[in-house]
Amino acid sequence: MRDVVIIGSGPAGYTAAVYAARANLNPLVVASSVEFGGDLMNTTDVDNFPGFPEGIMGPELMTQMQKQAERFGAEILYDDVTSVELAGSIKKISLGNGDTVEAKAVIVATGSAYRKLGIPDEDRLSGYGVSWCATCDGAFYRQKVVAVVGGGDSAMEEATFLTRFADKVYIIHRSESLRASAVMQQRAQDDEKIEFIFNATVARVYGDELVSGIGLVDTVTGEERTLDVSGMFIAIGSDPRTHVVHGQLDLTENGTIAVAGRTSKTNLEGVFAAGDVIDPTYRQAVTAAGSGCVAALDAQHYLESLPHDLTAAHHSA
Amino acid sequence: MSSARDVTDQNFATEVLGSDKPIMVDFWAEWCGPCRAVSPILDQIASEHSEKIDVVKLNVDDNPETAMKYQITSIPTMKVFRGGEVVKTVMGAKPKPALEADLAEFLA
Numbered sequence: 001m002r003d004v005v006i007i008g009s010g011p012a013g014y015t016a017a018v019y020a021a022r023a024n025l026n027p028l029v030v031a032s033s034v035e036f037g038g039d040l041m042n043t044t045d046v047d048n049f050p051g052f053p054e055g056i057m058g059p060e061l062m063t064q065m066q067k068q069a070e071r072f073g074a075e076i077l078y079d080d081v082t083s084v085e086l087a088g089s090i091k092k093i094s095l096g097n098g099d100t101v102e103a104k105a106v107i108v109a110t111g112s113a114y115r116k117l118g119i120p121d122e123d124r125l126s127g128y129g130v131s132w133c134a135t136c137d138g139a140f141y142r143q144k145v146v147a148v149v150g151g152g153d154s155a156m157e158e159a160t161f162l163t164r165f166a167d168k169v170y171i172i173h174r175s176e177s178l179r180a181s182a183v184m185q186q187r188a189q190d191d192e193k194i195e196f197i198f199n200a201t202v203a204r205v206y207g208d209e210l211v212s213g214i215g216l217v218d219t220v221t222g223e224e225r226t227l228d229v230s231g232m233f234i235a236i237g238s239d240p241r242t243h244v245v246h247g248q249l250d251l252t253e254n255g256t257i258a259v260a261g262r263t264s265k266t267n268l269e270g271v272f273a274a275g276d277v278i279d280p281t282y283r284q285a286v287t288a289a290g291s292g293c294v295a296a297l298d299a300q301h302y303l304e305s306l307p308h309d310l311t312a313a314h315h316s317a
Numbered sequence: 318m319s320s321a322r323d324v325t326d327q328n329f330a331t332e333v334l335g336s337d338k339p340i341m342v343d344f345w346a347e348w349c350g351p352c353r354a355v356s357p358i359l360d361q362i363a364s365e366h367s368e369k370i371d372v373v374k375l376n377v378d379d380n381p382e383t384a385m386k387y388q389i390t391s392i393p394t395m396k397v398f399r400g401g402e403v404v405k406t407v408m409g410a411k412p413k414p415a416l417e418a419d420l421a422e423f424l425a
Contacts, residue, residue: 034354034410041350059350080412096412127391127408136349139378140390210388231390 001102002028004299005093007081007244008109010038011285012275014065015292016107016299021072023300028103029069029076033096036078037062038111039238039276040285042133044161049285061285086248086271089306104306105270105299108245108257109292112238112276112283117149121205129211129231134158141166141231147214149202150235151175156184158235163193170227172197174219197227205232240277249273254280264295272298320360324373326380334401336371339423343374344384344394351410352393358413359395366424370397397423 004020006013009031020027031037040046043058052061066076077095085092086106093101114132116122122130131137134148138161146166148159151173159169171188176198178185188194197216204215206226213228240256242249250258250267257273259265264272274295275288321343324332333340343359345352356374363372377384377392387396387403397405397420407419417424 033358033412034351036354037350041354096414127394128388129390131391136351137391139346139348140384210390 001090001104002026003103003303004028004105004107004296005030005091005101005103006107006109007084007093008032008038008111008275008277009036009066009076010040010062010109010111010275010288011065012109012111012277012288012292012295013038013107014062014069015289016109016274016296017069017074017076017292018065018072019293019296020107020299021069021074023296024073025296025300025303027069027074027296028101029074030081030093030095030101031076031078033078033080036076037066042135043157044135046285065289081244084244084248086245086268089270091270105272105302107264107292107295107299108249108266108271108273108277109275109288109295110241110244110277111288113241114234115237115239117202117234117236119202119204121207125205125207125211128209129207130205131231131233132235134161134233137231137233138162138165143167144230145228146170146231146233147172147202147227147229148233148235149173150237151178151180152235152237153180153184154237155235156180156188158233159188159194160184160191162233163191166231167193169194170197170229171195172200172202172214172216174201175199202232238276238283240280242277252280256280262294264291264298270299270302272302321356321363321372321374324375324380326382329375329380329383332373333398336398338371339369339397339399339404340371340373341395341397341420341423343372344377344387344389344392344396345374346377346392349392355393355410355416358416361413362416362420362424369425370420370423 003025004027006029040058045055047055080096083094091103091106142165145168147170149172162169199219200216203217206213252258272295274291276283395407
């Protein structure tokens with residue numbers, strides 16, 4: 001039996017692992033088989049994580065966090081959680097390899113998943129010109145014209161990154177004001193290859209085998225038009241990834257896992273949640289990391305509060 | 318990183334298109350995180366089903382001709398060839414059970 005199992009290996013999961021490991025809780029991190037390290041694995045320069053004045057590459061940052069957790073005894077498992085039983089004093093976590101792990105406390109740090117536009121042919125053309133990851137797919141758009149959909153930091157970052165390869169990058173945003181931070185907006189606006197199209201939504205994506213264009217609707221006039229592009233990168237935010245805890249943990253109206261006040265405590269004793277999966281607002285690497293710390297400390301206090309015999313059980317186990 | 322052997326623009330025709338056995342090509346690049354994540358899983362599938370299917374990898378940066386010919390716009394992309402034709406395309410890094418399900422017809 002484990003003291004604590006952490007589900008997820010982004011900044012929240014690994015920070016929780018660092019704190020739990022330093023508290024001698026010997027945490028097991030179920031890191032996922034192909035998405036370990038979380039969203040930052042698909043980014044390039046991270047310039048807003050404190051402590052790195054020259055910036056750091058996202059995958060490098062996550063590798064460092066992992067090493068830091070392992071240094072204090074955290075165990076990392078590259079597998080996926082297929083189901084959980086979170087009620088009761090002993091939690092059960094089932095894994096892709098068929099094993100079931102038991103734990104006294106669980107920290108859910110499953111992050112979020114990219115949001116889709118929800119338009120016809122989006123799925124069919126996914127991987128054939130429709131993408132959610134400029135750093136993964138940008139290099140295939142050398143000297144092409146592409147569109148980025150969205151108005152937040154990630155849209156600005158994707159667009160700026162894509163100018164390394166593409167001849168022209170449209171940023172399509174549904175309103176007139178961007179949500180992106182001032183520095184990211186400025187960088188995009190100063191870029192000669194980037195052109196903004198405001199007050200427009202994407203209603204269609206066209207293409208037989210590969211994307212050839214997108215259909216835009218002006219949100220003010222209702223006017224429709226087609227834009228010839230070879231690629232469409234979607235950066236319209238993400239949704240909390242809660243499917244594995246559905247029906248067991250209470251969710252908020254935003255779809256995030258509900259926690260009590262400033263804590264990480266869910267509706268179930270011994271189950272804590274951290275990072276983007278509880279955060280409808282900020283969703284930054286550093287806020288996720290802070291949230292992971294909170295969850296580890298809450299889990300530690302919970303374990304200390306358990307009746308002594310249950311605590312003793314793990315020392316002999 | 319991976320035990321699968323590399324194929325190139327130069328030997329693609331003989332190695333892949335001329336293969337007797339179904340052969341899966343993993344289109345990848347050094348800078349692609351998800352490619353690195355899925356690579357060991359493909360190795361496992363290759364070693365567990367070596368009598369059914371061959372697995373090779375093609376670096377899209379070093380071999381742009383083949384990547385372009387097969388219209389690769391997202392990696393990792395895995396394509397299964399049989400008799401010189403693409404018979405299956407799997408896109409993106411997926412957990413092992415999901416990949417095995419996608420490839421079931423070639424592993425059985």
